[in-house]
Amino acid sequence: MSAAASPSPAGRETILAAAAELFAAKGFAGVSVREVAERAGVSKANVFHHFSSKDTLYLAVLRSAVSRFEALLDDYAGERDGFEARLRGISREHLQNILANEGVSRLIIREVLESDVRRGQELTERVLGDGFNRLVEVIREGRSRSELRADVDPVLIASLMVAANVHFFQSRSVMRALSGVAYADDPESYSMQVMDILLNGIASR
Numbered sequence: 001m002s003a004a005a006s007p008s009p010a011g012r013e014t015i016l017a018a019a020a021e022l023f024a025a026k027g028f029a030g031v032s033v034r035e036v037a038e039r040a041g042v043s044k045a046n047v048f049h050h051f052s053s054k055d056t057l058y059l060a061v062l063r064s065a066v067s068r069f070e071a072l073l074d075d076y077a078g079e080r081d082g083f084e085a086r087l088r089g090i091s092r093e094h095l096q097n098i099l100a101n102e103g104v105s106r107l108i109i110r111e112v113l114e115s116d117v118r119r120g121q122e123l124t125e126r127v128l129g130d131g132f133n134r135l136v137e138v139i140r141e142g143r144s145r146s147e148l149r150a151d152v153d154p155v156l157i158a159s160l161m162v163a164a165n166v167h168f169f170q171s172r173s174v175m176r177a178l179s180g181v182a183y184a185d186d187p188e189s190y191s192m193q194v195m196d197i198l199l200n201g202i203a204s205r
Helices: 012-026 033-040 044-050 054-075 083-100 102-114 117-144 154-177 187-200
Strands: none
Touching (some): 012 044, 012 054, 012 102, 033 044, 033 054, 054 102, 054 117, 083 102, 083 187, 117 154, 154 187
């Protein structure tokens, strides 16, 4: 009697998409692997064929969102355009990526805010580190070609760019209620103004 054939595992991307929807709606604790399997239309065994645990699946969902931005960063590596144009493009597209993936972006921000040292290390190694390091490298390349002041820390510039965009993402509803805020519904204008300040400073020349 021949052994029964193993079921074909569902595509990894199908499971990731289902998990992203559920985790974004309910958070990590509120989602079971069974729910993910049902949403994806597969068995739990298929989920575990691709992901060894619920936490591994969760981190893969976060990683998938970040990888979209990493692909954009690859387009801005090297000597394409001028340094200022590269940084402006990266800032604009990073913000667009956050806004386009709102549910997962909230998950990532919450993880960053609530993680202890061990979890923070894991997030850096498995989710956030590669993208951030690539951004730093783009800035470092500009400094090596004297397109950026030699005394400016590329890591700090990268941190400020990311922080400004996260602020916009988290604060839009408050911005709309503040007097004089003209960019609450215009992320491209916001990004442009932030980069003007980073590149040119605020002191009168």
